Amino acid sequence: MTEIRHDVIGIGNAIVDVVVHAEDAFLETEGLVKGAMSLVDAERADDLYDKVGPAVECSGGSAVNTIAGLASLGVRTAFVGKVRDDMLGKVFTHDIRSIGVEFKTAAATDGPATATCLVLVAPDAHRTMLTYLGACVELGPEDIDEDEIAASAITYLEGYLWDPPAAKEAFVKAAAVAHAYEREVALSLSDPFCVDRHRDEFLALVESHVDILFANEDEIMSLYQAESFDKALQHVRGHCRVAALTRSERGSVIVSGDEVHVVDAEPVDHVVDTAGAGGAYAAGFLKGLVDGADLARAARLAGICAAEVISHLGARSEVSLGQLVANKLG
Amino acid sequence: MTEIRHDVIGIGNAIVDVVVHAEDAFLETEGLVKGAMSLVDAERADDLYDKVGPAVECSGGSAVNTIAGLASLGVRTAFVGKVRDDMLGKVFTHDIRSIGVEFKTAAATDGPATATCLVLVAPDAHRTMLTYLGACVELGPEDIDEDEIAASAITYLEGYLWDPPAAKEAFVKAAAVAHAYEREVALSLSDPFCVDRHRDEFLALVESHVDILFANEDEIMSLYQAESFDKALQHVRGHCRVAALTRSERGSVIVSGDEVHVVDAEPVDHVVDTAGAGGAYAAGFLKGLVDGADLARAARLAGICAAEVISHLGARSEVSLGQLVANKLG
Numbered sequence: 001m002t003e004i005r006h007d008v009i010g011i012g013n014a015i016v017d018v019v020v021h022a023e024d025a026f027l028e029t030e031g032l033v034k035g036a037m038s039l040v041d042a043e044r045a046d047d048l049y050d051k052v053g054p055a056v057e058c059s060g061g062s063a064v065n066t067i068a069g070l071a072s073l074g075v076r077t078a079f080v081g082k083v084r085d086d087m088l089g090k091v092f093t094h095d096i097r098s099i100g101v102e103f104k105t106a107a108a109t110d111g112p113a114t115a116t117c118l119v120l121v122a123p124d125a126h127r128t129m130l131t132y133l134g135a136c137v138e139l140g141p142e143d144i145d146e147d148e149i150a151a152s153a154i155t156y157l158e159g160y161l162w163d164p165p166a167a168k169e170a171f172v173k174a175a176a177v178a179h180a181y182e183r184e185v186a187l188s189l190s191d192p193f194c195v196d197r198h199r200d201e202f203l204a205l206v207e208s209h210v211d212i213l214f215a216n217e218d219e220i221m222s223l224y225q226a227e228s229f230d231k232a233l234q235h236v237r238g239h240c241r242v243a244a245l246t247r248s249e250r251g252s253v254i255v256s257g258d259e260v261h262v263v264d265a266e267p268v269d270h271v272v273d274t275a276g277a278g279g280a281y282a283a284g285f286l287k288g289l290v291d292g293a294d295l296a297r298a299a300r301l302a303g304i305c306a307a308e309v310i311s312h313l314g315a316r317s318e319v320s321l322g323q324l325v326a327n328k329l330g
Numbered sequence: 331m332t333e334i335r336h337d338v339i340g341i342g343n344a345i346v347d348v349v350v351h352a353e354d355a356f357l358e359t360e361g362l363v364k365g366a367m368s369l370v371d372a373e374r375a376d377d378l379y380d381k382v383g384p385a386v387e388c389s390g391g392s393a394v395n396t397i398a399g400l401a402s403l404g405v406r407t408a409f410v411g412k413v414r415d416d417m418l419g420k421v422f423t424h425d426i427r428s429i430g431v432e433f434k435t436a437a438a439t440d441g442p443a444t445a446t447c448l449v450l451v452a453p454d455a456h457r458t459m460l461t462y463l464g465a466c467v468e469l470g471p472e473d474i475d476e477d478e479i480a481a482s483a484i485t486y487l488e489g490y491l492w493d494p495p496a497a498k499e500a501f502v503k504a505a506a507v508a509h510a511y512e513r514e515v516a517l518s519l520s521d522p523f524c525v526d527r528h529r530d531e532f533l534a535l536v537e538s539h540v541d542i543l544f545a546n547e548d549e550i551m552s553l554y555q556a557e558s559f560d561k562a563l564q565h566v567r568g569h570c571r572v573a574a575l576t577r578s579e580r581g582s583v584i585v586s587g588d589e590v591h592v593v594d595a596e597p598v599d600h601v602v603d604t605a606g607a608g609g610a611y612a613a614g615f616l617k618g619l620v621d622g623a624d625l626a627r628a629a630r631l632a633g634i635c636a637a638e639v640i641s642h643l644g645a646r647s648e649v650s651l652g653q654l655v656a657n658k659l660g
Contacts (some may be wrong), residue, residue: 054389054424054426054429058384059384086417087418087443088415091385091387094380098383
C-alpha cells in the first residue's frame with residue numbers, strides 16, 4: 001500500500017490573473033458577457049489588454065485557488081498544471097510553492113506562453129474573465145505521475161480542464177490511477193458555460209469517475225438541463241458518493257446516498273466580491289473530509305471559508321483559514 | 331521655438347513592484363532596514379524572492395508614480411526609462427501607456443531583465459523595498475531625445491537615477507537640453523539614503539542644474555547635513571528657483587527667492603500607507619505650476635493629492651486626482 005503523502009492533489013489550469021478595473025460600457029462595447037469566464041485566443045487577449053488600463057498581476061486558476069485554500073487550512077497538498085518557462089511561469093511557480101504546495105510539473109520549454117486570465121472588475125465588483133489558455137494546452141497524460149496520484153487521498157479537478165484537449169486525457173489517467181489505489185476523485189464543475197461546452201462528457205464522468213462533486217445551482221441545473229434546483233438534485237442523487245451543491249446566500253445541500261443535509265450559509269456582514277466563493281467552499285469541505293468530519297460539519301466548515309473569501313476583493317483568503325475555522329468551530 | 335507637447339517629461343527607473351506581506355521578524359532575520367529602499371543584486375533579489383510568500387505584481391518606480399499622478403490630473407506627460415524586452419517590460423509598457431503617458435524609450439534587447447522592486451509590507455503597513463535595478467542600468471544619454479526634452483515644459487527626475495551609473499549622464503544631457511530651450515528642470519531627492527550615496531553630486535546639481543526641488547525633511551537635512559529642518563531651509567534658499575519641502579503631517583514649506591509659504595497638511599481621516607506620498611505631492615505641485623497657479627495654491631493642490639494616496643494601500647491614487655482636486659478647489 002502506497003503511503004499517503006498528499007491529502008489532496010489538484011490538477012488544473014496554471015494561470016496568472018491580470019486584474020484591471022473596467023466600466024460596464026467597456027464590456028458592452030467589446031461584447032463581453034458580464035460575470036462569465038470566456039476563452040480567448042492570443043490575438044484577442046492582446047487586443048483586449050491593449051485597450052484596458054493599468055493592471056495588477058497575481059496567481060490565479062480555479063483548482064489552484066482551492067488548493068491554496070487547503071494549504072491555508074493546513075492540509076498537505078500538491079498541484080499538477082502546466083506553465084511555460086517564462087517570467088509569468090516563474091511567478092506562478094513561486095507563488096504556489098511559497099504557500100507550501102508541492103508543484104513539480106515540468107514547465108514547457110517551447111510553445112505558447114504561460115496562461116493568463118484578464119479579469120475585468122466592474123464598479124459593482126462583478127468579475128468578467130477572459131482566459132488565454134496558453135501553455136495549459138500542453139498538459140497531457142505524461143504529466144501525471146502515477147506515484148503522486150497513488151500517494152494522494154483525494155485527486156481534485158476543475159471542470160475547466162476540459163477546455164484544453166489533452167488535459168482531459170491527463171484527467172482520465174489520473175482518475176484511473178486514483179481508483180486503482182482506492183483513492184477518491186473530486187470534481188468542481190467550474191461554471192455553467194463550461195458545463196454547456198462539455199455536458200455529455202461531464203454526465204458520463206459524474207456517473208462513472210467522480211466520487212465527490214462540487215457544483216453551484218446554475219451548474220447542476222445546466223448539467224441535467226433541469227428547470228429547477230430540486231429537479232437537478234433528484235438527478236444527481238446516487239450518481240456519485242457525495243454531491244455538495246452550493247446556493248449562494250441560501251447555503252448548501254449535501255447529498256450522499258440516502259443522506260441529505262441542508263446547511264445554512266455563514267452570515268457575512270457585507271458581500272464585497274463573490275469571486276472564489278466556490279473554490280473556498282470546496283477547500284473547506286475537503287478539509288472536513290480529510291479530517292474525517294461528518295458531512296454536515298464539512299459543509300459548515302466550507303461555508304465559513306466561502307464567507308471569508310466573499311467579504312473582500314480577490315478569490316483567495318486574506319487570513320489563515322486554519323485559524324479562522326479553529327476560532328469558529330473550536 | 332519648439333512647441334510644447336508635454337507639460338512634464340519624467341526620467342526615472344522603470345520598475346515592476348513585487349508586493350508581498352512580511353512579518354517584522356523576517357526583516358530582522360534578513361538584516362533589512364525597515365521602511366527603507368535598499369539596492370540588491372540579482373542573486374540577493376532571487377534569494378529573497380524564494381523566501382517570501384505569494385506576491386502581487388504591479389508597475390512601480392518613483393518618478394513613474396509622479397508621472398502617473400500627473401496623468402490622473404489631466405497633465406500632458408511623457409516618460410523616459412529602460413526596460414528589457416521581456417514579460418515584465420511588456421507589463422510596465424502596457425501600464426504606463428494605458429494611463430495616457432507617452433513612453434517611447436527602446437527596450438533593451440539583451441543584458442539584465444526588467445527591474446523589480448520587492449516590496450515587503452509589514453503588518454503596520456510600513457514598506458521595505460529591495461530594488462534590483464536590472465535593465466535600468468542600460469539607460470544612457472542615447473535614450474534622451476533632444477526634441478522630446480525641448481518639447482517639454484518641465485523635465486522631472488528622481489534622485490534614484492544616480493544609482494545606475496549611465497543614467498546620470500542621461501540626466502546631465504537632458505538638463506542641458508532643457509535649459510538650452512529655457513525649460514525647467516525638477517528633481518526629487520527620493521530618499522535620505524539615496525542622498526547619502528550621492529551627496530556631493532546632489533549639492534552641485536541643486537546649485538547649478540535644478541530649478542524645482544522636491545525633498546522631505548529627512549532628505550533636505552541629509553543633503554546639507556543639517557541638524558534641524560530650519561537650518562536646512564536656510565541652506566536651500568536661493569539654491570534653486572523653487573524648493574518644495576514636505577514635512578508629513580506638518581504640511582510643507584515652499585521657498586522661492588524671498589517668497590516663503592508654510593502650508594498645512596490636508597486632513598486625512600486615517601493614514602493607511604504613506605508610500606507614494608512624496609510622489610503624489612510632486613504631481614500636485616507640478617500640476618499647479620503647469621496651470622500657472624501661485625506657489626501657495628500649488629502646495630495646497632499637492633497636499634490634496636498626497637492625502638489621497640496615504641489614505642489607502644499602494645503608492646498611486648485610486649480615484650481621478652483631476653476630479654478630486656476639482657471637487658476640493660473648484
